[in-house]
Amino acid sequence: MNTKLPYLFQKNGAYFFRRRVPERFRARAGCHEWKHRLGPSARDDASLLMELRVLTDATDRAIAGLGRGAAPAQGFLQAAWVALYPECAAEAVPTxxxxxxxxxxxxxxxxxxxxxxxxxxxxxxxxxxxxxxxxxxxxxxxxxxxxxxxxxxxxxxxxxxxxxxxxxxxxxxxxxELDIANPFSRHRVRTGPVGYREPFTRDQLALINSWLLTPWGDRTSGLIIRFLRATGARPLEIGGLAVADVRLDHELPHIFIRPNAFRGLKTPGSSRLLPLVSDAVTAAERAIERAEGEALFPSACHETGRLSARLNKAIRSAGVPKRRELTAYSFRHTVQEAMRLSGAPFDVQRAVLGHAKTTVTERYGARQVPLELMRKALDQGLQSITHGDVTASPR
CATH class of the missing domain: 1.10.150 (DNA polymerase; domain 1)
Structure with missing residues (x-):
């Protein structure tokens, strides 16, 4: 093999494709060179030349795209190589x-x-x-x-x-010798301990309820907040709903919290049915009307970080003070506190919130609390939320 060929170099008996990214494009490409290991050295010269040609063409297209302002897809060299050897796709990259x-x-x-x-x-x-x-x-x-x-x-x-x-x-x-970036590198983790999430106070709930009566309450963030206020679900459980997870034609309208193509769940025990009461039914109808495709809400709502940011921004816009303990997750604690104060049985509260059973004794008996009992607990709790009677002051 002629190792003087462009973009080809040898190391420890193996051949590699390596091409430098033009300096003016490095910031956009996110790297200074593209590198990919070629097939085993036992392959004949013709196979290696073919791989070299395919990868050269792939980087030519990538450079042309960079010139138009488009960054190449991550792993594009790997994809080009696997196209030559589809039988190696399953073992090309480890788990x-x-x-x-x-x-x-x-x-x-x-x-x-x-x-x-x-x-x-x-x-x-x-x-x-x-x-x-x-x-x-x-x-x-x-x-x-x-x-x-x-x-x-x-x-x-x-x-x-x-x-x-x-x-x-x-x-x-x-x-x-993979040509991919480490997805776990360069992430910022918030300093300090994760704060306790407080339920909203009477005055804070009044601010949120007033904000929901504005046109913003009929947009994506407002619709999700209307779900959270009435169900006590986790934000991503609502943001990642599929249209098929919403059952409005049932005797008791409800949603099915389950893993789908848009998000998973905290634990298998989090999978559950949740009845929709009061304003949540209207919110579900509006969301279905606007849904594009199989997801109930846009893709920006399928990621915890982006969803939390937009919901917290809405809560601040309503006038709730910016504090680590008061976030979109506080709706969950608010609903839990409202059910407790309204006298809902503990097993019903746990079923609504999707909490796992904690003792051996609790694991016996019926697996599913009837929807009617959960509806009653949420309906009574929602009356407290609507009238701002959960708690008068922050904990």
């Missing part, structure tokens, strides 16, 4: 758990350290064992939010989890 095995092997470990294993398990529990090239930065941001809001982890713990999985990816990207 995160396989990346962890590579990391452990490189460090001479038989098993991962406990904190590293916990980081791996918690990401897989949230999103599944994805291939490294399938993990998007938005997915990582959602995971970070989930660790803080749902698992109650502080910033220092989250940083350790993030550092562990980032190390797995770095190891496998270097070992496999």
């Amino acid at each position: 995160l758990s396989q990346a962890a095995e590579v990391y452990a092997r490189l460090r001479g470990l038989e098993v991962l350290d406990k904190p590293e294993q916990m980081a791996l398990d918690q990401f897989i529990a949230f999103m599944g064992d994805l291939r490294v090239d399938e993990i998007q930065r938005r997915t990582v941001r959602d995971w970070i939010s989930w660790l803080g809001q749902e698992r109650g982890q502080g910033s220092s713990t989250i940083k350790r989890r993030l550092c562990s999985v980032s190390a797995f990816c770095t190891a496998v990207i270097d070992q496999y």
Whole structure:
């Protein structure tokens, strides 16, 4: 093989395609060069030349796109190579758990350290064992939010989890010579502990209720807040609803909180039916009228970070003071407190909120609380929310 060919170099008996990104495009491309490992060295020269030609064409198109202001898709070289060898697609890029095995092997470990294993398990529990090239930065941001809001982890713990999985990816990207960026790198984690989410006070609820009567209450953020105010669901459980998850033709209109193509759930136990009461029915009808495709709300509402930002902005616009303890998640605590004060049975509260049963005794008996009992608890609780009777002052 003539190693003087353009964009071809050899290292430790393996051949690589490597092409520098024109300096004027590096900021837009996000890298200074494109590199990809070619087929095994045992392949004949004709195969390597064919791979080299395909990757050269791919980078030619990428440079032309950069000249028009369009950045190439992440992993475009890998996609071009797999197009030549589709039989290798499944094994071309390892999963995160396989990346962890590579990391452990490189460090001479038989098993991962406990904190590293916990980081791996918690990401897989949230999103599944994805291939490294399938993990998007938005997915990582959602995971970070989930660790803080749902698992109650502080910033220092989250940083350790993030550092562990980032190390797995770095190891496998270097070992496999992948032309992808590490999706776990360069994320900002909020300093300080995750604050307790307070229920809204009487005055704060009055401000929100008044804001919902304006034209803003009939837009996306307002519709989602109307769902949250009446159901106590988690923000992403509502923002990621599919149209098929809304059942308005039932005797008791309700939504089906379940995993779908737009978001997962905190735990399998979070899957549940939730009745729609009062204004939530109207909000559901309006959302269905405006839905484009299978998702009830736009894609910007399918990511925890972006959804929280837009809902919190709406809450501040209503006049609620900017405090870490008062966020869109506070609707969940408000509904829980309202049900408690209205005398709803504990098992009904737990069913509405999607909390897991905590004792062996609780796990026996009926698996599903009837919709009518949940409707009654929410309806009575909503009367408290509507009239601002949850709590008179912040906790």
